[in-house]
Every structure is written in C-alpha cells, then in structure tokens.
Amino acid sequence: DPSGSTPTIRELDDRTVTQIAAGEVVERPASVVKELVENSLDAGADRLSVAVEAGGTEGIRVRDDGVGMDRAAVERAVEEHTTSKIDTIDDLEAGVGTLGFRGEALHTIGAVSRVTIRTKPRGGDTGTELRVEGGEVTAVGPAGCPEGTVVAVEDLFYNTPARRKFLKTTPTEFDHVNTVVTHYALANPDVAISLEHDDREVFATEGRGDLRSAVLSVYGREVAEAMRRVDGGNGEADGEGVSPDASPVESISGLVSHPETTRSTRDYLSTFVNGRYVTAGVLRKAVLDAYGGQLAPDRYPFAVLFVDLPADSVDVNVHPRKMEVRLNAEAAVTRAVTDAVREALLAEGLIRSGAPRG
Ligand code: ADP
Ligand code: MG
Numbered sequence: 001d002p003s004g005s006t007p008t009i010r011e012l013d014d015r016t017v018t019q020i021a022a023g024e025v026v027e028r029p030a031s032v033v034k035e036l037v038e039n040s041l042d043a044g045a046d047r048l049s050v051a052v053e054a055g056g057t058e059g060i061r062v063r064d065d066g067v068g069m070d071r072a073a074v075e076r077a078v079e080e081h082t083t084s085k086i087d088t089i090d091d092l093e094a095g096v097g098t099l100g101f102r103g104e105a106l107h108t109i110g111a112v113s114r115v116t117i118r119t120k121p122r123g124g125d126t127g128t129e130l131r132v133e134g135g136e137v138t139a140v141g142p143a144g145c146p147e148g149t150v151v152a153v154e155d156l157f158y159n160t161p162a163r164r165k166f167l168k169t170t171p172t173e174f175d176h177v178n179t180v181v182t183h184y185a186l187a188n189p190d191v192a193i194s195l196e197h198d199d200r201e202v203f204a205t206e207g208r209g210d211l212r213s214a215v216l217s218v219y220g221r222e223v224a225e226a227m228r229r230v231d232g233g234n235g236e237a238d239g240e241g242v243s244p245d246a247s248p249v250e251s252i253s254g255l256v257s258h259p260e261t262t263r264s265t266r267d268y269l270s271t272f273v274n275g276r277y278v279t280a281g282v283l284r285k286a287v288l289d290a291y292g293g294q295l296a297p298d299r300y301p302f303a304v305l306f307v308d309l310p311a312d313s314v315d316v317n318v319h320p321r322k323m324e325v326r327l328n329a330e331a332a333v334t335r336a337v338t339d340a341v342r343e344a345l346l347a348e349g350l351i352r353s354g355a356p357r358g
Contacts, residue, residue, distance in 0.1 A: 019111055026156075030177045037062060041066075047064065048192070049195075050177075050196070051063075051197075068119045074119050081107070086098075107135075110134075112159065113154060113155055113158065114134075114153070128141070128143060187272050233247075233252045248329050259345070263299070266284055268303070269284045271284065271303070275306070282334050283307065287338070307337060
C-alpha cells in the first residue's frame with residue numbers, strides 16, 4: 001500500500017518453524033535413511049538393516065542392535081534439539097566422535113511423517129514403543145521388542161504436499177538410498193549392514209572388519225578383485241619439524257581399482273575424511289590425477305579411500321544435508337592423496353612412472 005503502512009510481522013508458530021526447518025534436514029527418503037543409519041552407528045550397532053518400500057517414499061525401516069533407549073530417553077529424543085552427543089560448541093571444536101550432534105533429526109523427521117520407534121536398552125527388561133505423527137507424540141507405552149532400536153518412517157511428507165510433489169520416481173529415490181547405505185557399509189566394514197528394497201535384498205555386508213569383503217558384498221566380485229591397496233600419509237603427524245607446506249595427513253588408506261575396471265561416472269570414487277563420507281570434488285580429482293593417462297576417455301575407476309587428518313584441520317560443521325567438508329592445507333592434502341594412490345598403482349605396475357599427472 002503506497003500510503004506508507006508496512007506489512008504486519010508475525011511470529012511463526014513452532015509447528016511451522018519445524019516444518020520449514022525439516023526441509024533443511026529431510027529433503028528426500030535418502031536423507032531420512034542417512035540420519036537413521038548415523039544414529040544406529042552412533043549407538044554402537046554391530047548389525048543394522050535398512051529396508052525401504054518404493055524407494056523409501058512408502059516406508060523406511062532401520063533396525064539396529066545398538067545401546068537402545070529407555071522410555072525417558074526415547075521421549076526426550078524426539079523433542080527439539082535434544083542430543084546425548086555433545087554439550088557445548090567446545091565439544092565440536094575438539095572434534096566430535098559421533099556422526100550426529102545437532103539433535104534435530106528425529107524431531108524433524110517426526111514433524112513431516114508418521115514415525116514408530118521401538119527400542120529396548122541393552123540388558124534392559126522392558127521395551128518402549130513411541131509413535132509420532134506430524135510432530136505430535138500420539139502414543140507411548142511398553143512393548144515387547146529385542147534389545148536395540150527400530151525406527152519405522154511412513155508417509156513421508158504426508159502433511160507437506162508441496163514437498164511430497166518434489167519426490168522423484170521410485171528408481172531415482174532408491175538410487176539415492178542405495179548410494180547412502182553403500183557409503184556407510186564401506187566406511188564401517190566392522191558393522192554388518194544390509195539393504196532391502198521392496199522385500200528384495202540388495203546387499204548385505206558381513207561386518208568382519210575387512211574392507212575388501214565389504215567391497216565384494218556391495219560392488220561384486222569383478223570389482224573386489226580389481227582393487228589394489230593404498231597405504232600412505234605421514235603415519236605419526238606430530239607437526240614437529242615438519243616444513244610449513246607438509247601435508248597434515250595422518251594416513252591415507254583404502255582400495256582403488258585397476259585402471260581398466262571403470263564406470264562412466266565418478267560416483268564410484270568414494271572418499272571419507274576422518275571416517276565420514278564427503279563429496280569432495282578436489283579429492284576425487286586427486287585420485288584421478290594418480291592414474292595419469294591410463295584411463296580411457298570418460299571412464300572413472302572405483303576408489304574407497306580414507307583420509308585421516310587432525311581434527312583441527314577439518315570443519316565438519318557444514319550444512320547437514322550436504323556432505324561437504326572444509327579442509328585446511330587443501331593443496332597439500334590432495335598432493336598426498338595423489339602420491340599415495342600413484343604409489344599403489346606403480347607398485348603393481350598398473351601405471352608407468354613418469355606418466356603425465358592430471
Ligand atoms: P543427534 O543424532 O544429533 O543426537 P537425533 O535427533 O538424530 O540427534 O537423535 C536424538 C538422540 O536420540 C540421540 O542423541 C540419541 O541419544 C538418541 N537416539 C537416536 N537414535 C538412536 C538409536 N538408533 N539408538 C539409540 N539411541 C538413539
Ligand atoms: Mg542423529
């Protein structure tokens with residue numbers, strides 16, 4: 001209105017605030033799966049299974065044999081900003097040892113779906129079932145269930161139809177789910193992780209702690225047999241007497257494929273920083289550089305590469321949905337990655353020394 005009156009500023013109600021915030025954490029079924037799998041791993045699970053229906057658009061169930069929760073804990077867990085993992089920002093600065101710490105996943109997932117949690121503490125004698133619908137706890141009571149936790153999410157975005165409309169086809173949504181669970185299975189070979197889609201098993205790792213056997217379960221025999229071991233980095237990076245441009249990398253380990261075992265996308269170049277999957281283009285490029293001219297045009301190898309850095313040289317406190325990471329001394333880190341992968345390939349005679357880099 002040109003007469004100078006200003007729009008009325010209103011305070012949003014809690015429900016609306018939560019539903020808006022939910023969009024930041026929960027974009028699609030794969031983001032729900034990511035949060036639930038991280039919770040299961042943080043709970044110390046030795047086995048965890050993920051089952052989804054219709055790419056996760058109809059249902060998602062994550063079951064673990066972790067520490068479980070008693071009734072008071074599970075009631076608290078679904079509230080806003082409740083976590084058992086950190087107390088203050090100092091804990092984050094010191095390098096958080098858990099995958100989660102924001103205390104918002106269960107709350108926000110519950111705000112945009114119908115959630116049932118069944119959980120029993122290890123060694124406890126009573127289990128609890130709690131239901132949340134659209135942000136309201138609708139039922140809570142004792143339930144017979146095994147030790148550990150099962151979280152079932154149904155009707156994702158039933159109360160936010162605009163968001164539901166943005167879900168893609170079942171195969172596309174399932175692809176995202178598969179990618180997420182694959183990365184956790186590769187990063188945690190000591191945990192038996194399985195994925196089921198519409199009652200069909202997609203993969204199941206054995207959890208014996210061996211990366212090659214996890215790769216075999218996830219990518220199959222041809223790929224597992226083409227993988228070569230990478231083992232590099234400074235070992236002990238105490239910082240003393242190291243030149244300023246030295247890489248802070250403590251270790252670089254994992255598996256990379258023979259230059260002839262490739263795919264047509266970069267999606268199989270998986271990099272993990274301090275155990276966390278990251279989509280770092282610079283790290284993927286560092287791996288590719290090691291192959292020099294040995295890859296056919298537009299072909300990309302497989303890699304499962306773990307880069308360990310001192311906590312103070314990475315920032316994981318970036319956007320929850322993006323799996324990005326900020327690295328100090330990025331150039332030194334990428335050089336160290338290229339060198340470690342190169343060394344592994346050279347040792348096997350898979351690339352020629354002096355092959356052009358990059
Ligand atoms: P965050 O993981 O950031 O702490 P969440 O909302 O994902 O926040 O979970 C809240 C809390 O609920 C966790 O801190 C944890 O104590 C508890 N919790 C969630 N999932 C599980 C699980 N699968 N097993 C045991 N405890 C869990
Ligand atoms: Mg969490």
